[in-house]
Amino acid sequence: MTSASAPGPATDLPQHLNIVALETVFTGLPPITLPEPHTFSLTVYERTRPNQVAERLKDADIAIVTTVVITAQALEACPKLRLITAIVAGTDSLDLPACKARGIRVLNASGCNVDAVAEHAVGLYFAARRKMVPSMQQLHQGLWPQRGTIIHSALTNGEAPRSCRDETVAIVGYGGVGKRVSALVKALGMAVVVAGRKGEEASVPAGRVPFWEALAAASVVVICCPLAADTANLVSTAEFAAMKQADCVLVNVARGGVVDEAALLVALQTGQLGGAAVDVFAVEPAGPATSPLLAPAVAASGLNLVVTPHTAWLAAQTKANQHAMLLENLHGFITGVMVPERIRA
Template identity: 35%
Template sequence: MPASLVMLSHPMLAPVEGPLAAAGFRTARRWELADGERPAVRAIVHAGEIPLTPDFLERLPNLGLIACVSVGYDGVDVAWCRARGIEVTHAKGLNADDVADHAMGLLLASWRNIVLGDRIVREGGWRDDDRMRPRPGLKGRKLGVVGLGAIGEAVARRAEAFGLEAAWWGPRPKDAAWPRAESLLKLAQDSDILVVACRADASNRGLISREVIEAVGPRGLIVNVARGSVVDEDALIAALKDGRLGRAALDVFAQEPTPPERWADAPNTVLTPHSAGSTVDSIPRMVAQAVENVRLFLAGEPVMSPAPA
């Protein structure tokens, strides 16, 4: 077999070449990979939201590891991979606090019209009567968290500091400091603000459906820091335009980059470019864990952060 190659799956991961080279690994880029190099690929360093199709993976006959730099790995069919002897790892919990911080930033920016206020000041639209049309405060409002993993728990803890009353829903009960709603729909009905922080997979595509969106209602806010696939984006945009949903603050989208024209007429939105988990603190930890998983795998040792099945 040719000397092992570690393949980078996407141009955004080009900066990972340096740490891989420093660890002694030969790298290849998927977007430049020659057919003759395919048998040498033993591991892929991957951004988990990007699809890796079985058709592509089957053309890498000696692949044994997909090391996701990200926490999410929804672009990878873990069961399919493991059935073929390919391990999948992810950055378990390494950026939960950063994502939760960003979720609270989106929440505040939307709920208190901070982005709109900035634009009004910069464009010379400041009017004294605007101060007499105030937004509601946060203290005592109801916050629903969809998915109480590391990110969801971090959001709920932060929300309490703002005086929000937190509850959550997920498909499996767990011991938690906050009450679990009897259903997702009931959580949405009872929430002024719904934060989507669940793991994305094939089972929850479109989980935040038209019914759930309308349950949050014309005075409510939906914040999504999970994956775009979890929310029915068409239904969300339609509800915003029709006034059936009050506000949306999103860091993730059905298509990324999301087409700007898609949001041109969608009112009361705050949008960021899938940047919640990207900080100078978390990125080095995530890269280091992926590189260590590659090292362990190629050394024949157990990996440190396998993705849940």
């Protein structure tokens, strides 16, 4: 990984550092090392609930995390904490303003999962465009021998599915994942438009299309943007109405809170959308009690809805990247040479 100088090495660090890994269930840990003369003790937890964070980090100098929520209140009980390093790209579970106010450096693993997430997004597109879930349901119900054919299960509004060369993909969020999705779908023959920021239609950068125009032009919309105050429920009722293609497919590999799940379900039920495929949910871990998309009635309804349990990131290369970046972040924090793109606070 390319490194660049950040504002100097960490000062006033004790020679012996207490490192606490709060949740190793997702990625595990590589063998930890620190630059000399620093030594360390390491406490590892497989899982940590938010109400356990303060107690487990009360004596920590460094925390290693994935997705556990760390609030400003929890940080108040952690007077020694100097670094939170996330083994994942997303840091929306961390109170970044509170970390900054307390002088806690936050580093992430930006870009660790770009290939995996982009490839998963393309897989979700094919599953939704080809209506694989409704077709599988009818197969399991034994309808093929009863009816002689169930090809209608792959039709949208009575029409056969588009080929890749007939697709226009609008990409919402053009970071590492968005750029990789763009390259993959272009290689498949699809046209690509990159959506500008919503609300900034008058100042769209070169190479991008105003947000609403991108939605109107798209036969596929891929959501790749991070969850932030300005992207919460970024896509809801008005945005689904703006997707003019009757067979339009939505793919969300960003964060669940970017798409209004209730509005998405209505758009599918009313035929406003041709299909949807989501890997992320507003509340995770997700289940029928927390997401309308996972209600038993929805699963049995034959809707063209593909769901996966936030596994787009999962790949051997992602894990290798995460472990390498974790060690780089630990060493970089101590020496003051950090990758700027990974600095979140």
